Amino acid sequence: MDAYNAGSRAIQERVGVADIAAHVGRSITNGIRPIAAAFLELQPMLVLAAADGDGQVWSSLLTGTPGFARATGPHTISVAAPPPGPGPDPVGTIALDPRTRRRMRLNGIARPSARGFTVEAEQVFSNCPKYIQKRELYAPDLTTPPGAPRHGTALTEAQADFVRAADTFFIATTAPDGMDASHRGGFPGFVTVESPTELSWRDYPGNAMFLTLGNLEADSRAGLLFLDWRTGTTLQLSGTAHTAYGQDGDRTTRLLIERIVESPSASPLRWSDPDFSPANPPLDPA
Numbered sequence: 001m002d003a004y005n006a007g008s009r010a011i012q013e014r015v016g017v018a019d020i021a022a023h024v025g026r027s028i029t030n031g032i033r034p035i036a037a038a039f040l041e042l043q044p045m046l047v048l049a050a051a052d053g054d055g056q057v058w059s060s061l062l063t064g065t066p067g068f069a070r071a072t073g074p075h076t077i078s079v080a081a082p083p084p085g086p087g088p089d090p091v092g093t094i095a096l097d098p099r100t101r102r103r104m105r106l107n108g109i110a111r112p113s114a115r116g117f118t119v120e121a122e123q124v125f126s127n128c129p130k131y132i133q134k135r136e137l138y139a140p141d142l143t144t145p146p147g148a149p150r151h152g153t154a155l156t157e158a159q160a161d162f163v164r165a166a167d168t169f170f171i172a173t174t175a176p177d178g179m180d181a182s183h184r185g186g187f188p189g190f191v192t193v194e195s196p197t198e199l200s201w202r203d204y205p206g207n208a209m210f211l212t213l214g215n216l217e218a219d220s221r222a223g224l225l226f227l228d229w230r231t232g233t234t235l236q237l238s239g240t241a242h243t244a245y246g247q248d249g250d251r252t253t254r255l256l257i258e259r260i261v262e263s264p265s266a267s268p269l270r271w272s273d274p275d276f277s278p279a280n281p282p283l284d285p286a
Contacts, residue, residue: 003028003123005177008214014245017208024207028125030075036104036124037071040095044068044137044269047225049092049172049181050084050110056238056259059172059181059225060084063267069095075121077106083117084110091119092172092181098229098271099137101129107178122178127207131185133167133274135229140268144232147264154196159262162235163191163199163226167274172223173215173241182212186280194254199224203243203251204281213243213251222255229274232267236260 003025004012012021032040046062046069062069068080077093084091091110096103107123155163168185184190184201191201203213216222222241227234239258245251 004209004211005175005214005218007175007217008210010217011210011213012208015208015210015249020208021210024209028123030108030121030124032071032074032077032106032121032124036126039097039102039104040077040106041070042066043095043097044140045095045267046079046081047094047096047170047181047183048081048084049094049174049179049223050089051174051179051221053085055221056223057172057174057179057221058223058236058238059170060236061225061227061234061267063269069093072118077119077121078113078115078117079119080116083112087111087117090174090178092179093119094170094181094183096132096183098133098135098274101132101134101277103127103129103132103183105181107180127183129277130206130279131204131277132183133185133276135274136272138270138272141232141265141270142268144265144268146266150260150262150264152260152262153258155193155257155260156196159235159260160193160196162228162233163193164189166191166226167276168227168229170225171212172225173212173219174221175215175218180211180215185277187276187283189283190280197257198254199237199257200252200254202281202284203253213253216241216243216253224255227267229271232265232269234261234263234266236263
C-alpha cells in the first residue's frame with residue numbers, strides 16, 4: 001500500500017523530507033490495532049471529513065456517549081450518527097482527545113448501516129501530540145437544545161471574532177485517493193481573518209507526511225471546523241484553499257470561503273479553558 005499520493009510526495013521532495021516521510025509512512029496501515037480500537041471507543045467526539053451532494057467539502061463534528069464510534073473488526077468502524085451520504089462515500093475521520101493530547105486518524109469508505117454508518121478503513125494512523133491544547137471534559141449540557149443553523153457566504157464580525165479567538169480547527173481535504181481529516185492548533189490569533197471571505201494560517205512543522213497540503217495540490221476543495229469548546233457552538237466553512245511556499249521555508253495556506261454554517265450549541269460537550277501545547281510557535285508580531 002502506498003501511503004502517499006503524488007501531491008504529498010511532491011511536497012515532501014520540495015521541502016526536503018522525503019526520507020523522513022518514507023519512514024513515518026510505514027505507520028500507516030489499513031488495520032485497526034487493539035490499542036487504537038480501545039482509544040476510539042473511549043471518545044465522545046469524532047470529526048468527519050466528507051463532501052455533500054453539491055461537491056462542497058465539509059469538516060463536521062459528531063458526538064455521542066463513548067462507544068458511539070467503535071471498531072467492529074480489524075478493518076471497520078461503526079458510528080452511531082447519520083451517514084454522510086447514500087454510500088459508498090469516501091470519508092476521513094479524526095478522533096482527538098484533548099484530555100490526553102492523543103489523536104487517531106482513519107480514512108476509508110463509508111456506507112449506511114442500521115446503527116448509522118460504517119467505515120471500511122484504508123488508512124489508519126496516529127499522530128504526535130504537537131499543537132493539541134489540553135482540556136478537561138466537564139459534564140455534558142443536556143438541557144440546552146441545539147439552535148437553528150445560520151447559513152451565509154461571508155463571515156459576520158462575530159464569526160470573524162470566533163475565528164480570531166480559536167486555538168484549534170479541523171480541516172477536511174480530498175484527492176483522487178480519498179478524503180482526509182486533520183487538525184491544526186496554535187495560540188489564539190494563529191488564524192488570520194484577511195477579509196469576510198478569506199482566512200490564512202502558517203503551516204507549522206509537523207510529521208512530514210503533508211497529507212493535507214498534498215491533497216490540496218490535487219484538489220483545492222477544503223472544509224474547516226471551528227469549535228467553541230465552552231458552549232458547543234460550531235462554525236463550519238467550506239471553500240477552496242491554496243498554499244504559498246516562501247524561500248525561507250515558510251508555508252502559508254489561504255482559504256477562500258464559499259459557504260458558512262454556524263450551529264449554536266451543536267455539541268453537548270463542555271470543555272475547560274486550554275492548557276496550551278508547549279509546541280505552539282509564538283505568533284508573528286502584529
